[in-house]
Amino acid sequence: MNQELVVISDEQVEILLGDLLEYYGYDFTGYSKASIKRRILRLYGLDKQLSFAEFRYKINNDTAYFKRFVEQITVNVTEMFRDPGFFKTLRDTVLPKLGTYPLIRIWLAGCSTGEEAYSVSIILKELNLLHKSLIYATDINPAVLEKAGQGMFAMSQMKQYSENYIQSGGTKDFSSYYTANYSLAKFSDELKSRIIFSTHNLVSDHSFNEFQLILCRNVLIYFDRDLQHKVLSLFDESLEGLGYLALGSKETLDFSPLARNYKRVPGEKIWRKVS
Amino acid sequence: MNKCDALIIGGSAGSLDVLLKVLPELNPALSFPIIIVVHRKHGADSLLPELLAGRTSLIVKEIDEKEPILAGTIYVAPSDYHTLIEKDRSFSLDCSEKINYSRPAIDATFQTAAEVYRDKLVCLLLSGSNADGVNGLISVKAWGGTTVIQDPQTAQVAYMPQQAANFAKIDYTLAIEAMAEFINLLS
Numbered sequence: 001m002n003q004e005l006v007v008i009s010d011e012q013v014e015i016l017l018g019d020l021l022e023y024y025g026y027d028f029t030g031y032s033k034a035s036i037k038r039r040i041l042r043l044y045g046l047d048k049q050l051s052f053a054e055f056r057y058k059i060n061n062d063t064a065y066f067k068r069f070v071e072q073i074t075v076n077v078t079e080m081f082r083d084p085g086f087f088k089t090l091r092d093t094v095l096p097k098l099g100t101y102p103l104i105r106i107w108l109a110g111c112s113t114g115e116e117a118y119s120v121s122i123i124l125k126e127l128n129l130l131h132k133s134l135i136y137a138t139d140i141n142p143a144v145l146e147k148a149g150q151g152m153f154a155m156s157q158m159k160q161y162s163e164n165y166i167q168s169g170g171t172k173d174f175s176s177y178y179t180a181n182y183s184l185a186k187f188s189d190e191l192k193s194r195i196i197f198s199t200h201n202l203v204s205d206h207s208f209n210e211f212q213l214i215l216c217r218n219v220l221i222y223f224d225r226d227l228q229h230k231v232l233s234l235f236d237e238s239l240e241g242l243g244y245l246a247l248g249s250k251e252t253l254d255f256s257p258l259a260r261n262y263k264r265v266p267g268e269k270i271w272r273k274v275s
Numbered sequence: 276m277n278k279c280d281a282l283i284i285g286g287s288a289g290s291l292d293v294l295l296k297v298l299p300e301l302n303p304a305l306s307f308p309i310i311i312v313v314h315r316k317h318g319a320d321s322l323l324p325e326l327l328a329g330r331t332s333l334i335v336k337e338i339d340e341k342e343p344i345l346a347g348t349i350y351v352a353p354s355d356y357h358t359l360i361e362k363d364r365s366f367s368l369d370c371s372e373k374i375n376y377s378r379p380a381i382d383a384t385f386q387t388a389a390e391v392y393r394d395k396l397v398c399l400l401l402s403g404s405n406a407d408g409v410n411g412l413i414s415v416k417a418w419g420g421t422t423v424i425q426d427p428q429t430a431q432v433a434y435m436p437q438q439a440a441n442f443a444k445i446d447y448t449l450a451i452e453a454m455a456e457f458i459n460l461l462s
Contacts, residue, residue: 010362032367034359034387075371221340221368250340250353250368
């Protein structure tokens with residue numbers, strides 16, 4: 001229990017973030033400070049770094065370690081059908097409305113290891129819309145995208161995911177979507193066939209298409225208010241009229257000047273672009 | 276003791292009863308915020324803030340991300356997120372890995388608050404069945420804050436405050452009946 005009190009100062013956090021921007025072009029300066037500092041401290045302790053100087057040197061000179069650093073300071077915790085009520089609204093309200101379009105383009109921003117992309121794909125399949133949908137699932141972090149592309153998740157999670165699925169209005173046998181392979185559940189290739197996994201950095205990259213639905217859940221919480229506004233504008237530029245924007249359960253459009261162009265779907269963190 | 280700028284109360288199994296007993300006795304004009312982090316099941320709309328609001332005339336609300344932390348308000352950590360304290364004395368939320376099998380983790384809030392409020396922070400750890408909060412109290416002490424536990428003998432589940440007593444330096448050990456007065460005197 002006796003933990004060592006590893007201390008990295010706020011100034012040292014700024015130094016690391018400055019290095020990342022200067023040497024690698026990754027801009028984390030608009031991230032919420034408490035969260036990013038916690039992630040850095042966690043990694044520092046996890047890798048038993050001997051000194052700040054050594055830690056910094058390694059990040060700046062060892063490409064493999066730099067990758068690990070970016071992977072570890074961004075949060076990649078996700079699950080299938082997280083917040084089942086949200087997915088129920090997608091199933092019952094949002095996606096049927098989009099079903100009238102000849103091609104449904106969906107952007108899942110900050111998709112991490114892909115659990116939500118596969119969840120959306122399952123609902124689209126059950127609504128008989130998958131064949132005419134495209135899900136662009138993006139993340140800043142290439143390592144998680146590689147994992148997402150494999151479509152394999154821990155078997156130990158399946159009980160929870162199956163319960164979430166049922167609560168979200170799913171009526172099929174959830175296990176019909178994957179084949180069990182020792183400790184892993186491999187999801188069917190059909191579900192993956194309409195998902196495009198690709199890197200995209202919400203901080204620095206531009207809009208790349210127009211969508212009818214953008215999902216970005218539990219990503220904005222890691223950004224400060226200014227960066228949140230910037231990213232919400234990016235979503236606004238990328239969303240067609242009458243398209244939907246879905247945020248995480250503790251995130252909101254309320255503080256954005258864009259709010260007046262949107263109408264909230266009652267009871268959910270989903271907004272429809274009305275003008 | 277130094278002036279108190281924030282009181283954070285952490286608890287798990289058996290802590291709700293304590294809160295329900297203490298809240299009605301609190302001075303309705305507290306000069307600092309109270310932040311409550313208790314383990315609970317992740318459900319759609321939690322009734323906890325509402326339940327607590329029925330016991331006090333202080334404002335009780337569930338925390339929103341980036342919300343500034345104001346005196347005289349009782350903030351309740353939402354389920355399934357860690358609540359972190361920013362240097363500018365606002366909240367940020369984080370849904371990273373569970374800590375001590377818990378999200379919210381009491382440690383996360385205690386530790387980030389320790390560095391922000393330093394010697395003007397008071398953290399109180401209540402009844403509970405795991406050791407979440409203990410590392411947090413060690414940090415609080417290291418940054419000069421005040422550590423308080425519920426007297427394990429009065430706890431429905433003694434493990435959590437007992438672990439704190441074993442591993443962290445504790446300034447005050449309080450019976451449930453003594454808590455409200457202790458908190459009111461922090462003002």
